Amino acid sequence: MVRQSFVYGSEVIDYTVLFTERPPGRILIHVHPNEAVQVDAPTGRCLKEVHEAVLKRARWISRHVSDARRLREHVLPRAYVSGEGIFYLGRRYQLKVEYQPKASAEAKMLRGQLRVTTPSKDAAAVKELVDKWYRARAVEVFERRLNEVACRMRWLKKVPAWRLLKMQKQWGSCSPAGNILLNPHLVKAPRECIDYVLVHELCHLKEHNHGTKFYKLLEQTYPDWRPVKARLDGMAELLLNE
Template sequence: MTSVSSKKCNKEEYSFVYGDEAVSYEVVRKPAVEGLSHQKSQRKIAIKVHPSCEVVVIAPEDTEREDIHKAMMKRAKWIYDALKEFRGHLEHVQPKQYVSGEMQFYLGRRYVLKVVEDADALPSVKMTRGKLLVTLTRFNDGKTSMVRTLVSRWYKARAERIFHERLSELVPHATWVEGIPSFRVLPMTKQWGSCSAKGSLMLNPHLIKAPKECIDYVILHELCHIAEHNHSEKFWRLLTSVMPNWKEVKSRLDGLAELYLNE
């Protein structure tokens, strides 16, 4: 493994070679935190691999280049593996055709879509043996549209039930909320949820595809907006008080957003 560097457009960028691939990364310098010793501040180097496959190193402004290089080499395999995983996600994000063999998601698990024809059955969707089984009375030119509609309705019905269960479970932890807030399940292209000025929640049905911990994060995030209407420091402190690991959960959800929102 070797390292090369480049500084362009006032951005501090470097790269290292792992196996047969050059991995580029940007270094963002931050002022040392007051109250921390110089030695402790020097050691605090954070490495982030984003779902977009960008690698960013956050380091105190006086950190030596060699210290950053050592940190990258120490975590080179982890960085490479994370990039490989995120690239795999991006490669498989293609418009859904709603045909047998496609992948669907529910509560963080993968299910294979299977579409069957049964002249004696009513159109339906059900989960069975690792599959999401869609039954149509007959196949015709409107098959794709019918499967899409049935699957969307199935997700929305599941979302309404599970979101209500999670909301009931989480509200007691949000002591600033009186009673269970009303909520609607409504598709959104770029948001998982929102909170109105009157404290009513709106949740994206695609969220039902995510693990329960991610669902809880979105619900708690919106419940915090009932007390704090913007993303102030007070808002983030409140969210941390009810979900200390929210950053990790958010990162996990962000990494899978393209898969879950794809339809």
């Protein structure tokens, strides 16, 4: 990971370069919701080349950084009204609230919108339905991904039991006894970020601390975890927001 910066207009913009095996051959620039600029560069490229690629997109980067700043200033608290953003598997959908006095309460994803039908005009009631929807999606997605990533870990005999727990600052945890907790907010993140957290927690079944052995194990199972973790860190504030 290398920190660099460039000047655009009257602004100094910092960026972090992460060398990665993936994607093949291309330099990718991400501006995260926390305004951090991440540049994924194929291993083997030199910094000068990366810097030139960044300068070519200086205008685009600057615009996205100021957009992110503006958004952060307006973040929160959520009102649970139509038009608000709903994140799911790394994509942004729109919340649509339909008040129907006689209908039963329901939330479902339909044509890019999370439609909540509610007999109550109360925002708390809408929030409850949205939370319930997220929890159901989280159970389904995490179970599927756990099975998938567990196959890459030969030392793991079976997929361990786990449960959901809302946490304010953590995506997951694994106790010394091997109890895995996963934050339902994680289902808002892209699939590769979910996989990273799952692999991270599963590695704790063998290595409880963040020591050298732990990172070796993580690296074996998810060789390219660094840019993925950086991406997730960049979104944390946004995704953990209730």
